[in-house]
Amino acid sequence: PHDSTAIIGAGIAGLACGQALHSADQPVRLFDKGRAPGGRMSSRRLPAAVVDHGAQFFSVRDSAFRRRVRDWQDAGHVATWPDTLWQVDEKGWQRHRDDVERFIGTPSMSAVPRRLAEGLDIVTATRIERLASRDDGWWLLDQHQQQHGPFARVVIAIPTPQAAALLVDHEPALTEACEAVIQRPCWTAWACFDAPLPSLPGVDDDWQAVRLDPGQDRAPAADPLRFVTRNDHKPGRHEQGESLSLLARLEWSEANLALDAEAVARQLLEAFHECLPKGVTLPEPSDLGAHLWRYAQPNVFAAGEAVNLDYRRSSTGLALCGDGWRGPRVEDAWLSGHHLGEALAADTP
Numbered sequence: 322p323h324d325s326t327a328i329i330g331a332g333i334a335g336l337a338c339g340q341a342l343h344s345a346d347q348p349v350r351l352f353d354k355g356r357a358p359g360g361r362m363s364s365r366r367l368p369a370a371v372v373d374h375g376a377q378f379f380s381v382r383d384s385a386f387r388r389r390v391r392d393w394q395d396a397g398h399v400a401t402w403p404d405t406l407w408q409v410d411e412k413g414w415q416r417h418r419d420d421v422e423r424f425i426g427t428p429s430m431s432a433v434p435r436r437l438a439e440g441l442d443i444v445t446a447t448r449i450e451r452l453a454s455r456d457d458g459w460w461l462l463d464q465h466q467q468q469h470g471p472f473a474r475v476v477i478a479i480p481t482p483q484a485a486a487l488l489v490d491h492e493p494a495l496t497e498a499c500e501a502v503i504q505r506p507c508w509t510a511w512a513c514f515d516a517p518l519p520s521l522p523g524v525d526d527d528w529q530a531v532r533l534d535p536g537q538d539r540a541p542a543a544d545p546l547r548f549v550t551r552n553d554h555k556p557g558r559h560e561q562g563e564s565l566s567l568l569a570r571l572e573w574s575e576a577n578l579a580l581d582a583e584a585v586a587r588q589l590l591e592a593f594h595e596c597l598p599k600g601v602t603l604p605e606p607s608d609l610g611a612h613l614w615r616y617a618q619p620n621v622f623a624a625g626e627a628v629n630l631d632y633r634r635s636s637t638g639l640a641l642c643g644d645g646w647r648g649p650r651v652e653d654a655w656l657s658g659h660h661l662g663e664a665l666a667a668d669t670p
């Protein structure tokens with residue numbers, strides 16, 4: 322149809338764009354290579370626990386996003402978390418205090434994309450590998466050489482390096498814009514335990530999340546770990562056994578792309594061991610693994626009011642949204658997709 326839109330990528334940006342079009346009664350179909358929508362907000366279901374291995378929580382600054390998050394909160398899909406944030410530096414474990422309100426999906430981070438996916442037509446397990454422009458509109462070609470179309474417009478809501486590969490035959494200017502946004506890699510590990518973690522002297526037994534500051538005398542690439550959360554201390558997950566999510570420092574991830582996942586998980590857990598108070602040892606994990614996000618975090622930051630265009634469009638019916646066009650957070654990705662969806666809805670006959 323003349324007003325149909327395809328969205329490639331059902332992460333938070335693609336979903337927000339899809340919802341904006343859907344609420345304006347415009348036909349939209351999303352495609353995602355994953356088994357479920359969510360992208361970098363997804364959770365992994367292990368035998369012993371559900372672990373978030375992308376975003377651990379998100380903050381809210383924009384008023385439109387705040388209204389949406391309140392709706393999710395009222396419906397029980399998100400809760401504020403963590404209640405307390407710890408920080409470890411040379412002086413040891415200390416409470417980190419600020420007035421940022423942080424949220425998490427309940428009972429797992431993927432509750433947020435699941436909520437956003439409601440009512441949308443989403444084709445999963447389908448990787449779009451090529452776009453073709455024909456007389457009747459845009460066609461998408463997937464990994465099985467199956468064709469999907471025609472669509473009047475195509476929104477590309479995937480990390481910029483992957484978007485560039487789809488655009489290169491069609492839009493040199495947009496391809497170049499994508500190539501200018503670097504998306505840095507990040508290793509994330511999990512460790513499950515049969516027993517509760519030992520008490521840490523001077524730290525609440527129910528500590529939830531800790532940020533690790535790099536040692537002053539060490540290069541960031543030599544310091545593996547930046548953030549650790551306890552999944553069983555997240556809202557709605559108290560029934561599951563103890564498990565940690567361990568996020569690597571970006572510099573360390575860049576320097577260790579070729580390591581195998583098991584070695585990464587061991588090193589991140591060992592790095593956590595090293596920052597525990599003296600004499601405290603962790604039990605042996607019952608399950609340990611790691612995932613490499615090749616495109617985890619864009620090197621762009623929203624410059625407050627100066628940012629007025631957090632998506633890109635061509636005159637040929639192609640458009641781009643995602644965190645790479647605004648900043649490295651869940652909120653940035655949602656705003657980018659939402660704003661693009663509103664703009665597309667406004668100019669369709």
Ligand code: FAD
Pocket residue numbers: 329330331332333334335352353354355358359360361362374375376377378379380447448449450478479480483507509568614616617618642643644645648649650651652654
């Ligand atoms: P994505 O979530 O990457 O969505 C893109 C989607 O496109 C994916 O679902 C993917 O499967 C799909 N896709 C890709 N290529 C194709 C293709 N060719 N065909 C079909 N589908 C395709 N943000 C915060 O606010 N707070 C945090 O604490 C935080 N921590 C993070 C920790 C980690 C380890 C990572 C990786 C990210 C973190 N972020 C955090 C960032 C946040 O998760 C992202 O900014 C946000 O989720 C990006 O959403 P997106 O929709 O732009 O992209």
